[in-house]
Amino acid sequence: MSTVTDDGILGNTERKEVQEVDSVTILFAGDSGDGMQITGSQFTDASVVFGNDISTFPDFPAEIRAPVGTVEGVSAYQLHFSNHDIRTPGDKLDVLVAMNVAALKKYIVELKAGGTVIVDTAGFGPADLKKVGYATNPLEDGSLSGYRLVPIDITTQAIAAVKPAGLSGKNAERCKNFYTLGILYWLYDRPVEPTFEEIKKRFAKKDPAIAEANILAIRAGYNFANTIELFTTSYRVRKATFAPGLYRNISGNAAVALGVAAAASKSGRRVFFGSYPITPASDILHELSKLKHFNVLTFQAEDEIAAIASAIGASYTGALGVTCSSGPGIALKSEAMNLAVMVELPLLVLNIQRAGPSTGMPTKTEQADLLQVLWGRNGDSPIPVLASSTPGDCFETAYEAARIAVKYMTPVVFLSDGYLGNGAEPWIVPDLSKLKPFESGFGLDKETYKPYLRNPQTGARPWALPGTPDLMHRLTGIEKEAVTGKISYEADNHQRMTNERHAKIANVVAEIPETKPSGDASGDLLVISWGGTHGSVLTAIEEARKVKQGLGHVHLRYLNPLPKDLLDVMKRYKKILVPELNNGQLAYHLQGRYGVSVDSYAKTTGRMFSVAELTTKFLSYLA
């Protein structure tokens, strides 16, 4: 007789063979309305609580609800969990969960040979097949023979399971994602309690019937998987060994919001966040709009230009102006970014990049705005540019960008991307006392005040705030006379001011720590990467070095200015390779800056590099 736990799930005495595995990559895919994001994130939470390392990546269409049952309407959530340190959401899939035939069609190519594919057979009717252009049913025509196919009529079983909760029709059918979750929980020996608690917290008051139904669905899925003969084995991914510390799970966009809040707190300044909604950056606006009590004002502007212009206005008054967008919005902001360059006010410009050009692919990742933010403005317009490398690193990099903006009285661009912004990982909660302090307050003595007098160390001008007696001054985008800030069209003065603006940004190099390549300190190949490719590149470096030596890696946070020792480091290797998700922009930048030959490994598919392709590429350089 089986034992039944308090949660109503069949106890472990019923467990079949349990197999140990190091890591698993699962992709949940279904229609946009099937709740795949919630299914994936619940599985993630359960894995986090269990103690695995995780890395996730949601992959969803730009359309909110594309036509039901079409490949275009498929929404997916990829999760990599393991018993060891991981940095990517995984290359190939171990398990594909396909809630309909469109999901199967889109993602079957990502499944490893021999991998498990769990399908909801209810989504494989003749009309469904026709919609995606299948002449025959892949569940029956043998095309899936290379995989372990687990066909289950999830929809029908879920509807039956939630009957006691009084749900019917559409509402009952919606529970199929939680039924699926139950199956996966059994298969990978996940604890169900955290999910039950979450469901109760979310629905118990608002809609107790939904809460009950979802719990019933998970329980039924779990017990079904335990009972049926389709699964001969369940799997166990043991806890990962983490460095000691307090952890939380975080997405890149949430980390940016926290970094901005930390900047408000540490600088003692009000943050004014002017933003216009855009994929994939909007979550930062959502997060910050909840933080009014942290002295963060959010302003949803009428357009991208008003978003940045209002932030510049706020900076004039002594607030830390922040604006946020993605590539198309950054293009609209560029004239105002130049105003901030010219009037020399602090401004943080957050760019969560997406695949371009133009509207491009809003929900797909790319890092192709580097040259835009470095050079895409009129006139000689130097701006510091920093890029985050992991979801958690978005916190520190955004904070650092804000700190530099204030210290050097300049706009600073922070680059992230859709992959980092929406991706999540466990993150050690940072020790806030270790964050570098903000520095400002130069040149405000009313006897000696001049609007464009420069701090001899940084080149920054004084930040005198409207409302202060005796420091009245006027700012303008017109060229100004050095020191006095009066309008000047004088030839030598323009040269001087161009030089001063340039020198100030060059001074930011003092903030950049020594460049320490990982891997080998010299040899055949130095890989230089930046931004969201960090996890894939670093993992591939480790893989390649298991086979061959002579391989080093530098991941840049500071893209302008570049680290002062970077060229010296580059010279220690025979070849330089820059893998990046664009058409070779950092490679171009490095060659232009240093006049050295750099190989580019460039890709624009809207997706992250796979570890396997990078490993192969790196090995091709090694003797």
Next chain:
Amino acid sequence: MSIATPTAPVTPFKPQDFHSGGIVRWCPGCGDYAILNAVQGVLAARGKAPHEYCFVSGIGCSSRFPLYMGTYGFHTIHGRGLAVATGVKSANPDLEVWAVTGDGDCLSIGGNHLLHALRRNIDVKVLLFNNQIYGLTKGQFSPTSAYGMVNKSAPYGTIDQPINPLKIALAAGATFVARTSDNDMPHMKMVLERAANHKGTAFVEILQNCVIFNDKVFEEYYGPKTRKDSLLYLHPGEPMLYGATTERKVIFGKGRLLTAEATDKEAPVVHDETDETLSYLLTGLHYPDAPVPVGVFRAVSHPTYDQLMTGQIDLALKSNGAPDLEKLVRGPKTWKVD
């Protein structure tokens, strides 16, 4: 019983305290000089110190205005002055923020920001210098140029219909809408003072003469000789009479305003600054069919954007308690690894 006699307010400031000392670089005879004098005079009389003001502008002849004010000032980029001003006022509500703009800056490239500043009721005084022409770029037609006007970019006459800025302001929900002219100092000062004292976006259209590219465009009706016959001076609570001997009046017609002899049996319309429909009807009066209304069209009280924002901050503090950054960064769920 003693009768209080109105006296000029005692203030420590003179108009020249509001001058930056910079050389004013408008063309000789430009209407902008008069507006600068009027603003400096009004501010000196208000009693607030120059450092409490921040003047913000976009690009254009009018937008050089902040550079000549002895206050804080920000001459920004084309069309975006109001967006910048929104950030200035929201981040520091203690500042008295004024925005100076022209018909191109405000209604063409910056039209969107005007709509949204007005609907949000940002507490900024907006001075629209309307000269119906692009001056700084040397004589192209603007969004307020008359249909058919021949100019540098419309040698066959412009085929664009002009925008009525006051109609736009009212449609966007403006809480204060007024019109005055650069050639009538007392009237300009009266309107500017009303605007200065309004809490919320105060939108003031100033008919401003461009001596170089559109000289005397308003002269026919706002010149000193004709203005009594062709302007309608608005006074709250008073009947709408005009003409040298107030021999004419404005009356209600079928869904619009009409003009009539004072002797007509219909009663004159009494001005009500809180009547939105009446304000809108007034914007439809055009020379030469009707007198051109000047003065305050509309003035109503409504919470300002910064007041509402401050209210939300207070509410957030009340419901969340003092901010705890460490707790925020820890988030809803943590786990410890030893």
